[in-house]
Amino acid sequence: MSSVRGRLAGSASFFAAAVSMAVPAFAQDAQSGDEQGDVIIVSSSRIDAAGFDAPTPTVHLDQGALSVGGRANVAASLADLPQFRASTSPQTTGTNTSAGQAPVDLRGLGNNRTLVLMDGRRFSSENDLNTVPSIMIKGLDVVTGGASAAWGSGAVAGVVNIQIDNEYEGLVLGASAGLSTSYGDDFEYRFEGKYGTSFDGGRGHFVIGGEYYDSEGVIPKVDRPRIGRWANFNGTITPDVGYGNMAYGGLITSGVLAGQAFNADGSLRDYDYGYAQAGNFSAGGEGPSNDDFSPLVTPQRRYSGLASLTYEITPSIQVTAQVRHSRMYNDYIWFGDNIQGSQTSGQWINADNAFLSQGIRDELSAAGEDGFYLGRANRDLSYSYIDFERKTTQGTLAFDGTFANGFRWSAYYSHGEYQNNIDTPGFLLSENFANAVDAVFDGNGNIVCRSGAEGCVPVNLFGYGSPSADAIDYVTGTPSQRSKTKLDVGGVSLRGEPVTLPAGEVSFSIGGEIRHESVNQTVGALDAADAFRTFSFSSLSGGYTVSEGFAEVAVPLIYNTPLLQQLNLNAAARYSHYSTTGGIWSWKVGATNEFFPGFVGRVTRSRDIRSANLTELYNTQTTGYNTIQNPFRRNADGTPISEYVLSNGGGNPNLTPEKANTWTVGATYAPPMVPGLNLSLDYYNIDIDDVIDTIASQDVITRCYNGNAALCDRIDFGPDNSIQRTVSTYVNLANYKTDGIDGQIDYKLPVYKLGFDGNGQLHFNVKGTWVNSLTIDDGESTIEYVRSQGYTFGDGVPKWRVNATAGYESEGVSGLIRARYISPGEFNSSLDITNNHIGAYTYFDGQLSFNVKNDSGPDMELYINASNLFNKKPPYGSLYSPYYDVIGRFVSVGARVKL
Numbered sequence: 050m051s052s053v054r055g056r057l058a059g060s061a062s063f064f065a066a067a068v069s070m071a072v073p074a075f076a077q078d079a080q081s082g083d084e085q086g087d088v089i090i091v092s093s094s095r096i097d098a099a100g101f102d103a104p105t106p107t108v109h110l111d112q113g114a115l116s117v118g119g120r121a122n123v124a125a126s127l128a129d130l131p132q133f134r135a136s137t138s139p140q141t142t143g144t145n146t147s148a149g150q151a152p153v154d155l156r157g158l159g160n161n162r163t164l165v166l167m168d169g170r171r172f173s174s175e176n177d178l179n180t181v182p183s184i185m186i187k188g189l190d191v192v193t194g195g196a197s198a199a200w201g202s203g204a205v206a207g208v209v210n211i212q213i214d215n216e217y218e219g220l221v222l223g224a225s226a227g228l229s230t231s232y233g234d235d236f237e238y239r240f241e242g243k244y245g246t247s248f249d250g251g252r253g254h255f256v257i258g259g260e261y262y263d264s265e266g267v268i269p270k271v272d273r274p275r276i277g278r279w280a281n282f283n284g285t286i287t288p289d290v291g292y293g294n295m296a297y298g299g300l301i302t303s304g305v306l307a308g309q310a311f312n313a314d315g316s317l318r319d320y321d322y323g324y325a326q327a328g329n330f331s332a333g334g335e336g337p338s339n340d341d342f343s344p345l346v347t348p349q350r351r352y353s354g355l356a357s358l359t360y361e362i363t364p365s366i367q368v369t370a371q372v373r374h375s376r377m378y379n380d381y382i383w384f385g386d387n388i389q390g391s392q393t394s395g396q397w398i399n400a401d402n403a404f405l406s407q408g409i410r411d412e413l414s415a416a417g418e419d420g421f422y423l424g425r426a427n428r429d430l431s432y433s434y435i436d437f438e439r440k441t442t443q444g445t446l447a448f449d450g451t452f453a454n455g456f457r458w459s460a461y462y463s464h465g466e467y468q469n470n471i472d473t474p475g476f477l478l479s480e481n482f483a484n485a486v487d488a489v490f491d492g493n494g495n496i497v498c499r500s501g502a503e504g505c506v507p508v509n510l511f512g513y514g515s516p517s518a519d520a521i522d523y524v525t526g527t528p529s530q531r532s533k534t535k536l537d538v539g540g541v542s543l544r545g546e547p548v549t550l551p552a553g554e555v556s557f558s559i560g561g562e563i564r565h566e567s568v569n570q571t572v573g574a575l576d577a578a579d580a581f582r583t584f585s586f587s588s589l590s591g592g593y594t595v596s597e598g599f600a601e602v603a604v605p606l607i608y609n610t611p612l613l614q615q616l617n618l619n620a621a622a623r624y625s626h627y628s629t630t631g632g633i634w635s636w637k638v639g640a641t642n643e644f645f646p647g648f649v650g651r652v653t654r655s656r657d658i659r660s661a662n663l664t665e666l667y668n669t670q671t672t673g674y675n676t677i678q679n680p681f682r683r684n685a686d687g688t689p690i691s692e693y694v695l696s697n698g699g700g701n702p703n704l705t706p707e708k709a710n711t712w713t714v715g716a717t718y719a720p721p722m723v724p725g726l727n728l729s730l731d732y733y734n735i736d737i738d739d740v741i742d743t744i745a746s747q748d749v750i751t752r753c754y755n756g757n758a759a760l761c762d763r764i765d766f767g768p769d770n771s772i773q774r775t776v777s778t779y780v781n782l783a784n785y786k787t788d789g790i791d792g793q794i795d796y797k798l799p800v801y802k803l804g805f806d807g808n809g810q811l812h813f814n815v816k817g818t819w820v821n822s823l824t825i826d827d828g829e830s831t832i833e834y835v836r837s838q839g840y841t842f843g844d845g846v847p848k849w850r851v852n853a854t855a856g857y858e859s860e861g862v863s864g865l866i867r868a869r870y871i872s873p874g875e876f877n878s879s880l881d882i883t884n885n886h887i888g889a890y891t892y893f894d895g896q897l898s899f900n901v902k903n904d905s906g907p908d909m910e911l912y913i914n915a916s917n918l919f920n921k922k923p924p925y926g927s928l929y930s931p932y933y934d935v936i937g938r939f940v941s942v943g944a945r946v947k948l
Contacts, residue, residue: 094619095199095558095601097457097544104619104639104651105194105713106731106791112188116914117854117867117896121237121264123186124151124178127209129869129894131818131850132156132193132791134931148347148435152176155193155206156735156787157823157834157846159742161662162707164196164203166210171564172373173465173536174441178211180375182353184223184241185258187214193791194733195657195711197635198621201562201597205657205709205737215357215369217245217256225912225943229936231920232272235346237264237941252361259354266348268382270340270928273935277340279926280676283327284688285883286876286926290676291336292693293326294390295424298513302390302424305416306409310335313512315406328682328690329389329771337426339384345928345935351377366450373443380436386477386525386583390424393768396486396510398423403488403496404509423510430508430516431525433475440468443536456545459560465536474527477582478575482524486510529573530586534663538564552616553605560599567592568663583695591667591702595660599623615643619653627660630706634658647719651731655711661704661741665779668700677747678880680754681770688881695774696746705781709737715791725797732790740785740825745844746775748825748832751879757829783828789820800857809859817851817870832879839876839887839927847932848872856896864897871932876924887927892934893918910945 094103110127120126127133134157152160153176165176174180189209196204226238243258271277280290294302296310300320310320323334330336353375361367388396398405399420400413413420443465450458480502487499488507498505508520516524542560549555569590576585601621607613622636639653675696678689715731744752744760750772753761765774793816800809823834823846837845849872856865871890876882898912916939923933 094603095542095544095560095599095621096556096603096619097558098546098554098556098603101556101603102617102641102649102651104617104641104653105192105196105637105655106651106715106729107190107192108793110189110191112186113863115183115186115189116912117865117894120916121262122151122179123181123183123189123211124153127153127189127191128931129852131816131852132191134846148344148349148437150177150439151179153178153209155191155209156733157844158206158735158737158785158787161203161665161741162205162659162737164200164208166200166208168213168215168371169210170445170447170461170463170540171536171538172463173443173534174375174439174467177439177441179351179377180353180441181211181373182241182258182260182355182375184221184243184260185213185256185355187212193731194653194713195637195655195709195735197657197659197709198599198623198637198655199601201599201623201635202595202625202658202660202706203662205659205707205711206735213355213357213371214243214245214258215256215359216254217243217258218247220244220948221945222948223943223945225941227914227939227941229267229939231937232267234272235265235267235936235939237262239263239943249360254359255357257354257356259352261350261352263350264346264348266344266381267346267936268344268348269342270345271338273345273923273937275923275925276345276928276935278338279928280330280691280693281678281876281880281882281926282330282332282691283325283684284678284686284881286885287332288925289323290330290332290691291334291338292329292387292389292424292426293322293331293334293336294329294395295337295387295426296320296335297337297426297428298515299423299425299510300390301421302395303392303422304418304420305412306421307392311511311513311515313514315404315509315511315515317409327684328679328692330676330691330693337387337428339387342382342428342432343384344381347379348381349377349379351375365452366448369445369447369449371445371447374441376438376440378438380434383433383435383473383475385427386431386433386475387427388423388425390422391768391771392422395422395424397421398510399487399489401489402486403490403507404511404515425510427477429514430510430521431475431477433473436472436474438468438470440470442466452545454545456543458541458543460539460541462539463536467534467536469532469534470530471586472527472529473584475525476528476584477524478526478580479582480580481505482508482582485520485524526575526580527573528576528581528585530570530576531572532568532570534566534568535592536564536566538562550605552608555605556603558599558601561597562599563594563596565592565594566663568667570667587699589667589700591663593660593663593666594628595625597623597625612644613642614645615641615649617641625658625660627706629666629702630660633660633706633708647721648716649718650716651713652715653711653713655709657709657711659707659709659741661701661706661779664700665704665741666700666702668698668779675746677750677772677775679750679770679772681750681766681772692772694746694772697774697776697778698743699776699778701779704741704779705739707737707739707741709735711735723796725799727795728793730790730792732788734788735786737785738783740782741779742782742785742825743777743779744782744827745840746777747840747877747879748844749775749777751832752827752830755830757827760827782825784826785824786826787820787823789818789822791818792816807859809857811855811857812865813855815851815853817849819849820846834878836872836874837876837878838871838874838932839924839930845874845878847874860900861902862897862899865895867894867896868892869894876926884925887924890921890924890933892916892921908947910947911942912944913940913942915940 154160192208228236241260245256299311309317321334445463447461485508506523509515540562544558546554572586607616626632637655682690712734718728763776851870854867869892895915901909920938
């Protein structure tokens with residue numbers, strides 16, 4: 050493997066230099082719907098009439114746009130765009146049970162408010178885009194506005210529709226490999242293939258494709274010097290921070306021996322607390338940290354496949370059958386089940402413990418002490434691994450037809466199953482551990498458990514490496530879960546143009562859908578018995594059924610008059626009845642008008658809804674650890690004390706539906722005097738009531754401190770107002786509000802217009818998002834999240850994000866340079882941090898591809914992608930922030946052969 054990496058690193062460095070020195074080009078960026086030929090773009094509308102333009106902003110991304118940067122999955126590619134936020138990714142969930150999933154999040158409103166469809170239909174797997182083979186994706190439609198009336202619950206922020214390449218002809222095989230050339234890690238490789246053919250004289254078509262992906266990830270976090278062991282410490286983002294209340298091998302935290310740590314042989318030494326202490330942490334000393342071992346980017350393996358069969362039963366009826374299967378799996382080191390100690394808490398050790406040296410027992414006796422509290426980092430005892438497997442299978446049968454009058458109809462049924470199976474060996478068993486720690490001599494000089502519990506094996510905690518293998522087996526166990534989520538969904542619709550008005554044809558769409566979603570999760574016997582000290586899975590079972598009816602109409606009102614050259618009205622309504630919460634309406638009214646040639650204005654007002662999904666209603670407890678500032682405890686200078694606390698999340702079956710009021714107002718302009726130039730500008734305003742959300746640990750604590758008594762119930766306090774745990778289950782908050790502006794400039798210039806020969810073209814694109822405000826109001830206080838963009842697990846968004854690309858594309862060679870700009874902000878604007886400011890960031894990505902034509906054999910494409918081309922370092926301590934690259938320069942090279 051190392052020799053392969055070496056060759057790849059050398060090749061990658063050469064290609065990276067070539068890309069950076071060339072004038073590369075952007076091939077196939079976002080295209081408007083009218084450039085897609087006879088492809089009907091699924092958008093915010095159910096109207097499928099040729100030439101219809103929905104009033105809600107919609108953009109199409111093809112495979113070329115999704116390949117920039119060589120991202121691990123489609124969700125990561127979308128997260129590069131200014132409108133998206135990487136709420137969940139391998140980088141942002143390195144120590145969580147959802148690691149490796151790839152949902153998408155528009156506006157930073159949460160991935161549950163972005164509805165993901167595949168060919169216009171819901172798909173199972175919790176919107177995880179890793180379950181769809183990338184090679185089978187023809188393109189994506191992104192609706193950046195509320196679309197609940199058209200597509201149902203979940204479309205509050207917008208819709209992402211995956212278009213599958215159901216019409217591919219031929220065979221293509223590909224392979225790629227990549228790694229971080231800056232650090233020589235995060236090695237990954239991918240194999241992919243796709244085959245398509247027609248049969249029965251063209252009446253039928255069959256396509257099948259799949260991919261295999263393997264990534265080693267990045268382990269541990271300290272492999273990135275600006276990331277691992279950084280924390281908000283004493284009001285400053287500080288390096289080399291570790292626990293100040295534990296040590297590898299054990300730290301005595303109370304009594305006459307306080308401040309003494311155990312050596313490997315059981316003797317004592319003075320513990321090095323470093324140059325500063327605050328709360329549970331110290332800086333610069335020997336304090337341990339999970340960052341020394343746990344992953345920054347989680348390793349993962351996955352394979353996925355999809356097959357599609359279409360057949361023309363009659364000239365007016367077509368059937369489509371589709372099946373999809375995927376599996377993601379891996380195991381890797383997770384985090385320690387450690388013991389935090391203090392003068393009044395930790396693991397109590399009796400003075401007569403048989404594993405203590407006689408000298409230590411004598412010192413305790415002389416001081417009149419019957420024991421002490423111990424803090425211990427259990428790297429040698431109970432440092433857990435996570436072994437996970439996620440499997441998705443879905444089958445769909447759909448019929449599409451046309452009546453003699455030109456009306457179109459559709460009907461479909463789909464069944465999907467998603468399994469999420471997790472084992473996490475290495476957690477301490479409460480009763481067994483308590484028995485094993487209390488070790489004494491029996492009458493014959495043997496070390497035994499004082500309790501006399503059957504099978505008990507005494508454990509030696511004094512010194513790193515002291516616990517025996519038999520003791521480790523006795524005191525640790527494996528939390529486990531087996532979860533299956535099912536989706537059954539079906540629907541019918543009818544579309545047509547029943548009436549022609551002077552300004553054009555009236556179009557309509559009506560239909561109904563019904564779906565049932567359910568989850569059943571079982572846990573291991575030890576979890577069910579609540580046998581673990583700090584972590585266990587929870588069993589759950591539940592489901593709901595929703596029945597819906599919808600209608601939509603598009604009416605051309607005025608045509609070919611001054612300033613109203615083409616005025617169209619679009620309106621839609623949907624009634625949804627949930628078995629959990631009852632009935633609720635969503636609706637939309639919008640209009641478009643061409644004021645003068647090429648200039649089209651658009652406006653939409655919508656009422657969008659989102660009922661709680663299975664995850665929010667019934668999800669199991671999730672577990673993670675992160676550093677918080679505890680305002681209930683203060684340092685001498687008045688700053689909050691830093692603490693490293695357990696954070697649990699999970700579902701809530703008592704949630705009520707969200708209701709959102711959305712405005713979008715904007716315009717597009719394609720000036721006739723400048724062919725190839727397209728401009729767009731849109732303002733959005735989304736106001737959500739009864740918000741279903743989790744609250745980040747720090748925000749739970751801050752809001753409790755500010756007077757929200759309900760959130761104080763979600764905090765487990767320890768001695769002296771220390772915080773042991775926060776619970777961030779889903780809740781209904783008062784209000785979630787955001788507004789801002791999206792803009793885009795796109796220009797394509799054929800090179801022959803510049804006097805050059807050839808069929809190539811230059812392509813320039815700038816897209817940006819300015820966020821005016823993003824606030825969450827819990828009924829007691831309102832927090833503004835704009836500019837709070839470096840905070841771990843927070844909801845912050847930058848004020849500005851802008852992408853600019855410049856490139857060239859032709860039949861033989863294509864390439865681009867892309868710049869990604871992130872405006873200045875703060876690590877966490879809700880906290881008083883001395884070095885809170887984060888300056889503006891600009892990342893550069895490159896792409897270069899060559900098409901090798903072969904008259905006597907297969908064609909070949911060679912390509913290279915480079916992200917973070919100039920190895921821009923992330924802000925200090927920006928662990929898990931979705932905006933900053935912690936990987937460094939990442940280069941991938943690959944080839945595809947087309948037969």
